[in-house]
Amino acid sequence: MPTTALVLFSGGQDSATCLAWALERYDRVETIGFDYGQKHRVELDCRATTLAALRTAFPVWAQKLGADHLIALPVIGEISETALTRDVEIQMQANGLPNTFVPGRNLLFLTVAAMVAYRSGAKHIVTGVCETDFSGYPDCRDDTIKALQVALNLGMETRLVLDTPLMWIDKAQTWQLAHELGGQKLVDLIVEETHTCYQGDRVHRHAWGYGCGVCPACDLRRKGFEAFAVR
Ligand code: ZN
Numbered sequence: 001m002p003t004t005a006l007v008l009f010s011g012g013q014d015s016a017t018c019l020a021w022a023l024e025r026y027d028r029v030e031t032i033g034f035d036y037g038q039k040h041r042v043e044l045d046c047r048a049t050t051l052a053a054l055r056t057a058f059p060v061w062a063q064k065l066g067a068d069h070l071i072a073l074p075v076i077g078e079i080s081e082t083a084l085t086r087d088v089e090i091q092m093q094a095n096g097l098p099n100t101f102v103p104g105r106n107l108l109f110l111t112v113a114a115m116v117a118y119r120s121g122a123k124h125i126v127t128g129v130c131e132t133d134f135s136g137y138p139d140c141r142d143d144t145i146k147a148l149q150v151a152l153n154l155g156m157e158t159r160l161v162l163d164t165p166l167m168w169i170d171k172a173q174t175w176q177l178a179h180e181l182g183g184q185k186l187v188d189l190i191v192e193e194t195h196t197c198y199q200g201d202r203v204h205r206h207a208w209g210y211g212c213g214v215c216p217a218c219d220l221r222r223k224g225f226e227a228f229a230v231r
Contacts, residue, residue: 002027005124006117009033011046014128016194017174020181021165022126023061032069032113037077040200050193057185069116106139114152126163132170142167171224196221
């Protein structure tokens with residue numbers, strides 16, 4: 001029986017790499033993204049252009065690419081007071097987490113993804129969460145994902161698998177993984193089409209792609225790319 005995977009695809013570098021990883025591994029791959037009232041909609045625009053570019057550049061993968069689900073979750077933007085959902089500056093909070101952390105967001109994303117997977121018969125849900133060099137987001141932890149996998153399967157009487165191919169690798173290794181999966185062509189596509197910047201900047205183009213160049217997300221992407229480039 002063909003194996004179907006559902007990839008959480010935000011339009012960023014990490015999820016684009018996860019998408020390529022799934023396309024290399026599974027027979028059929030669907031994508032899911034969320035409109036949750038994020039300040040910058042540029043990432044959502046990049047989803048469509050990245051998918052189109054992937055289809056053109058990788059015809060074998062294009063044959064496996066199935067439906068793209070864009071789910072509206074405005075409730076997150078309505079509830080959350082964060083730098084991604086409100087017009088406030090990015091800063092550290094008293095609890096040691098940056099205010100770019102949207103509480104419950106990944107938990108909700110994965111739960112909704114499991115609902116879609118239940119309907120479409122996808123066995124695998126692929127997400128680009130990572131413990132290695134993130135800002136300590138607790139919902140990116142391996143334990144969180146494993147616990148959620150158990151909870152979802154118990155709660156829905158399923159045997160879904162939550163795949164986290166980036167969990168233990170850093171940003172430089174994520175670029176390296178993209179290179180292994182799709183060569184320089186995929187690296188170039190991810191540089192050009194995907195979006196990471198917290199400020200939604202698609203004006204300034206650097207060697208590692210578009211972005212303001214100074215926000216924490218740009219900083220991580222730049223450092224990872226530079227470490228990958230000199231390997
Ligand atoms: Zn930025």
